[in-house]
Amino acid sequence: MSYQPNKVLEVFDNPKIERDFIIQINMPEFTCLCPKTGQPDFATLHFAYIADKACIELKSLKMYIWLYRNEGAFHEAVTNQILDDLVQVSNPRFIRLKAIFNIRGGVYTTIITEHKQKNWTPKAKVDL
Structure with a gap:
């Protein structure tokens, strides 16, 4: 089965909405193009979030991130755009x-x- 990159981010219901728990996602193969030179830029993306009602579905995130490999973007702009889209x-x-x-x-x-x-106020951290 072939998948195509797209900007459709999907979510699913948070299975434990009453609890603040941290979801960490690492994506070591992010690529976009330098808007000045057209050369590829490579990055590792580290996401950490505490869901409210919805969690981010990973396959749709992968397809969304894949879309940037052919787009020219400054590092600052693309990082903030990804965050804005996830928040939305x-x-x-x-x-x-x-x-x-x-x-x-x-x-x-x-x-x-x-x-x-x-x-939202974070819970006090417990160090054991």
Whole structure:
């Protein structure tokens, strides 16, 4: 079966809505194009979020991320666009996206962007 990249992000019901639990997703094969040179940029995306009513479906996330491989985008813009799209479809209590771009011209770039629901307060962390 062949899959095509698309911008349709799917969600499913949070199975434990009464609990704040952290979902971490790592995607080491993100690719987009430099809007200045057309050369490929590679990054590892690290997502961490606390779902509210909906969780992000992983296959649709993969197909969505795959779409960027042929699009020109500055690192800062593409990282924030991905976060905005995830917030729009899932409205998480909290989400952080860390994009670590591979070296290019002797420069490493890391972009970290976050979103938090207005009335959500994180629980106190317990260190054991």
